[in-house]
Amino acid sequence: MNIALENISKRFGEVQANEGISLAVPAGTIHGILGENGAGKSTLMKILSGFIRADSGRTFLDGAPAQIRGPADAIRLGIGMLHQDPLDFPPMTAVDNFLAGRTGAWRLSRPDARRELEERQADFDFRVDPGARVENLTVGERQQLEMVRLLSLGARALILDEPTTGISALQKDRLFAALRKLAADGKSIILISHKLRDVEMLCDEVTVLRRARVAGRAQAPYDLNELVRLMFGRVVTREPRLEVPTGGPLLTLDGLAVEDHRLRLAGLNLEIRAGEVIGLAGLEGSGQELFLRACGGLLRPAAGRLRLAGRDLAGEPYPVFRDAGIAYVPAARLEEGLVAGLTPAEHFAIVEPGGGLVIDWKLTMEQAERRIAEYDIRGAATGPVDSLSGGNQQRALLSLLPPGLCLVLLEHPTRGLDVESASAIWRKLLDRCADGAALVFTSSDLEEILQYSDRVLVFFGGQVAGPVPASAMTVERLGEMMGGQP
Amino acid sequence: MKEGRPGWEAAVRIGLAAGLAVVFVSGLLALLGVSPARAFMEMASGSVGSAGKLADVLVAWVPLLLVASGLLVTFAAGLWNIGIEGQVMMGAVFTTWMLRLLQDAALPPALVLALAIGAGMLGGALWAVFAGLLKTHGGVNEIFGGLGLNFVASGLALWLIFGPWKRPGVGSMSGTEPFPEALWLPQIGALRLSGWALALGVLGIVLVGALLRGTYFGLKVKAVGRNARAAFLLGIPTTRYMLSGFALCGALAGAAGALQVTAVYHRLIPAISSGYGFLGLLVAMLSGYRALAVPFVAFFFAALNIGSIQLPIVFRLDSSLSGVLQGMLVLCVLVVHGARRRFRREAAP
Ligand SMILES: Nc1ncnc2c1ncn2[C@@H]1O[C@H](COP(=O)(O)OP(=O)(O)OP(=O)(O)O)[C@@H](O)[C@H]1O
Ligand SMILES: [Mg+2]
Numbered sequence: 024m025n026i027a028l029e030n031i032s033k034r035f036g037e038v039q040a041n042e043g044i045s046l047a048v049p050a051g052t053i054h055g056i057l058g059e060n061g062a063g064k065s066t067l068m069k070i071l072s073g074f075i076r077a078d079s080g081r082t083f084l085d086g087a088p089a090q091i092r093g094p095a096d097a098i099r100l101g102i103g104m105l106h107q108d109p110l111d112f113p114p115m116t117a118v119d120n121f122l123a124g125r126t127g128a129w130r131l132s133r134p135d136a137r138r139e140l141e142e143r144q145a146d147f148d149f150r151v152d153p154g155a156r157v158e159n160l161t162v163g164e165r166q167q168l169e170m171v172r173l174l175s176l177g178a179r180a181l182i183l184d185e186p187t188t189g190i191s192a193l194q195k196d197r198l199f200a201a202l203r204k205l206a207a208d209g210k211s212i213i214l215i216s217h218k219l220r221d222v223e224m225l226c227d228e229v230t231v232l233r234r235a236r237v238a239g240r241a242q243a244p245y246d247l248n249e250l251v252r253l254m255f256g257r258v259v260t261r262e263p264r265l266e267v268p269t270g271g272p273l274l275t276l277d278g279l280a281v282e283d284h285r286l287r288l289a290g291l292n293l294e295i296r297a298g299e300v301i302g303l304a305g306l307e308g309s310g311q312e313l314f315l316r317a318c319g320g321l322l323r324p325a326a327g328r329l330r331l332a333g334r335d336l337a338g339e340p341y342p343v344f345r346d347a348g349i350a351y352v353p354a355a356r357l358e359e360g361l362v363a364g365l366t367p368a369e370h371f372a373i374v375e376p377g378g379g380l381v382i383d384w385k386l387t388m389e390q391a392e393r394r395i396a397e398y399d400i401r402g403a404a405t406g407p408v409d410s411l412s413g414g415n416q417q418r419a420l421l422s423l424l425p426p427g428l429c430l431v432l433l434e435h436p437t438r439g440l441d442v443e444s445a446s447a448i449w450r451k452l453l454d455r456c457a458d459g460a461a462l463v464f465t466s467s468d469l470e471e472i473l474q475y476s477d478r479v480l481v482f483f484g485g486q487v488a489g490p491v492p493a494s495a496m497t498v499e500r501l502g503e504m505m506g507g508q509p
Numbered sequence: 510m511k512e513g514r515p516g517w518e519a520a521v522r523i524g525l526a527a528g529l530a531v532v533f534v535s536g537l538l539a540l541l542g543v544s545p546a547r548a549f550m551e552m553a554s555g556s557v558g559s560a561g562k563l564a565d566v567l568v569a570w571v572p573l574l575l576v577a578s579g580l581l582v583t584f585a586a587g588l589w590n591i592g593i594e595g596q597v598m599m600g601a602v603f604t605t606w607m608l609r610l611l612q613d614a615a616l617p618p619a620l621v622l623a624l625a626i627g628a629g630m631l632g633g634a635l636w637a638v639f640a641g642l643l644k645t646h647g648g649v650n651e652i653f654g655g656l657g658l659n660f661v662a663s664g665l666a667l668w669l670i671f672g673p674w675k676r677p678g679v680g681s682m683s684g685t686e687p688f689p690e691a692l693w694l695p696q697i698g699a700l701r702l703s704g705w706a707l708a709l710g711v712l713g714i715v716l717v718g719a720l721l722r723g724t725y726f727g728l729k730v731k732a733v734g735r736n737a738r739a740a741f742l743l744g745i746p747t748t749r750y751m752l753s754g755f756a757l758c759g760a761l762a763g764a765a766g767a768l769q770v771t772a773v774y775h776r777l778i779p780a781i782s783s784g785y786g787f788l789g790l791l792v793a794m795l796s797g798y799r800a801l802a803v804p805f806v807a808f809f810f811a812a813l814n815i816g817s818i819q820l821p822i823v824f825r826l827d828s829s830l831s832g833v834l835q836g837m838l839v840l841c842v843l844v845v846h847g848a849r850r851r852f853r854r855e856a857a858p
Contacts, residue, residue, distance in 0.1 A: 321742075341741070342744070342746065345744050351742065353742065358736075358738065358739070359738050359739050359742055360739055360742065361736075361739055362731075362732045362735045362736040362739050362740060362743075363735060363736060364735045365728075365731065365732060365735065369728055369731075369732075370743070372725065372728055373725075373728060373729060373732055373740075373743055373744075373745065374743055374744065376725045377725075379725075380724050380725065380726065381723050381724050381725075382723055382724060382725055382728060384723075423743065
């Protein structure tokens with residue numbers, strides 16, 4: 024399908040999110056949209072897919088002007104969107120999710136739907152268990168399910184909002200292969216991403232947005248430095264890792280075993296030293312989350328000891344971990360990290376209550392302004408957090424970490440952040456290391472793991488290899504280990 | 510922190526809904542062969558037509574206000590405190606119990622009344638915390654737990670009225686033996702209305718409003734209500750906050766029950782809660798969970814209740830018509846609310 028957007032503008036209160044944006048995506052091509060956090064990418068795509076309405080501007084589908092009044096309209100016209108934060112129905116099974124949004128027949132036939140789901144999955148080598156509950160699927164699997172669902176509803180254009188954050192390299196390869204196949208079939212694909220490499224590999228053309236406007240366009244092959252300059256208005260370079268000397272032992276794991284309904288990690292022995300950064304590599308769902316949750320006191324270990332500065336914390340409730348200076352930053356920002364509907368300022372008041380009963384709003388607002396400036400959160404302190412852009416939500420989440428922590432556990436800390444903000448966030452995290460804290464983080468970006476970790480643990484199906492010093496590793500070797508090669 | 514849209518918009522919405530409800534009810538009245546205009550006139554004069562009537566409306570306003578303010582807290586905590594009816598009942602039972610204990614003691618009546626109202630608040634709070642514990646520790650949804658506890662509470666009241674606390678001779682639906690007049694909350698002149706009760710009701714909504722708007726407790730309760738998982742990770746002891754929410758709501762409901770005994774009926778009767786608990790749920794919802802709107806909406810419902818007493822007398826219509834009107838009103842508010850959401854869908858993500 025040929026898509027053309029003409030002069031799209033959209034304003035949210037005081038924020039101009041899109042301003043006179045035009046875009047053309049011919050059928051059979053993959054179009055990338057780049058731009059720093061808050062540039063207006065998600066907004067533009069939500070307009071195209073009917074989730075929000077533009078203040079002005081026009082949309083043409085296959086040359087004909089189209090009125091898209093809602094997501095149902097969009098899908099009827101053949102436009103489907105995968106959102107930055109999944110919009111599926113977690114307590115339902117994969118098949119039921121697949122059936123959701125069907126119109127027409129009243130009677131649902133699960134066996135038929137199951138067959139169709141499996142057939143469509145086979146086209147792309149996707150492997151989602153139709154009977155599994157969506158809440159137990161990985162982000163990557165949820166994405167595959169949603170994609171197949173949109174295609175079954177007749178999508179001829181697919182929009183993907185940061186689909187490669189939080190999924191494993193293997194799932195990413197499958198996803199890219201699927202997208203290429205769809206484009207070859209004449210479908211049009213629009214991809215929002217912060218990862219230049221992904222865009223470079225996949226996209227025929229890119230449009231760069233900056234501060235609500237089109238900053239420039241480029242066609243393959245790309246000059247990556249030029250793209251970065253268009254995104255940020257200047258050249259951004261990755262700075263070298265600053266070295267923090269590591270101190271004495273901070274957290275000691277002694278024969279620790281953790282399990283949930285799908286996986287069991289056993290016999291973990293590890294000593295994390297003050298000032299150290301430990302990267303957890305592995306395909307999604309290989310046990311990294313279990314490990315982090317156990318260290319954070321959110322999952323009671325089945326056996327073993329977990330000693331923080333000599334004190335055994337295994338089996339203690341979460342508040343004890345928290346009081347001991349351990350913090351956990353979840354990947355699912357709007358599900359576990361932030362309270363939708365409350366403002367950033369209210370979040371700060373919660374994590375940093377002043378003395379007394381009554382909230383001193385003046386003081387709280389001052390503190391909020393300070394944190395907002397420090398973490399460069401773009402968006403108002405008095406609007407709900409869920410109206411911030413994805414990257415700014417992530418910054419808000421990280422800005423809630425209290426000072427003086429001794430162990431920070433992070434799931435995908437730079438998920439959805441543009442290159443510049445990611446390195447700014449890492450600078451702040453490493454400052455904590457300089458103060459004697461240790462960091463443990465997961466990431467699906469192997470380069471990020473190698474760049475920032477001192478040592479790496481590699482997870483594969485509940486087996487843990489390592490720790491290996493990051494300096495002795497390469498991305499290729501890491502990839503092999505994640506695939507289970509010794 | 511101000512929440513959401515400006516208040517006037519909510520007011521317009523409620524007005525629109527009320528208008529719609531009036532249209533529907535007028536149609537119904539016309540079908541029944543009664544002039545809608547006359548019926549509404551009668552209801553108006555029957556509720557705010559004289560000082561006496563107005564006092565009657567305020568007598569109903571106070572418990573509604575207390576119950577709805579309590580419910581603002583539980584709603585903020587994301588809880589459906591359906592057990593509110595039972596909490597009002599237990600407030601009345603505990604108050605009666607305390608008054609019976611102390612009525613023959615040589616204590617100043619003011620102290621006895623204060624203790625009795627305190628006991629009522631405690632009773633309501635305990636009953637609410639019970640529903641809360643069933644939820645947090647027993648895995649029983651508060652709606653079902655609350656419904657069950659409502660039955661238990663009204664069963665208990667009936668048993669007391671017909672059993673241990675029955676009137677000399679034989680127990681009856683008319684309740685326990687009335688307390689001596691010294692143990693009545695003082696009334697304003699010849700009106701049935703007590704200034705103390707009025708003050709307590711106003712105090713309740715003001716406190717809750719301030720609590721939710723400007724305190725750390727209120728903010729944390731809201732966080733728990735909107736996303737308990739995130740609130741827990743942010744370090745809020747969610748169970749404790751839910752139980753505190755229940756306790757606070759129960760205490761306010763208990764106060765309503767206590768006032769029904771000390772200021773209105775002066776004894777325990779089987780229908781002591783007068784359905785104010787459930788009505789309070791409607792008031793809280795129709796107010797859009799805003800403390801500022803609650804007094805007005807509660808007043809409207811109270812006036813409707815009192816005003817419709819006229820209907821059977823004047824037109825030989827059943828007074829349940831006021832129930833129909835209330836039901837209509839709720840439906841209309843929901844419809845207007847839904848229409849607005851549809852109309853401005855872009856506000857949603
Ligand atoms: N529903 C909303 N209400 C108010 N402001 C909004 C809303 N949605 C987006 N915004 C604002 O519009 C701007 C653009 O947001 P958008 O989500 O399009 O950014 P983005 O380019 O997708 O950024 P990111 O890379 O961080 O996801 C931001 O400043 C954001 O705060
Ligand atoms: Mg976005």
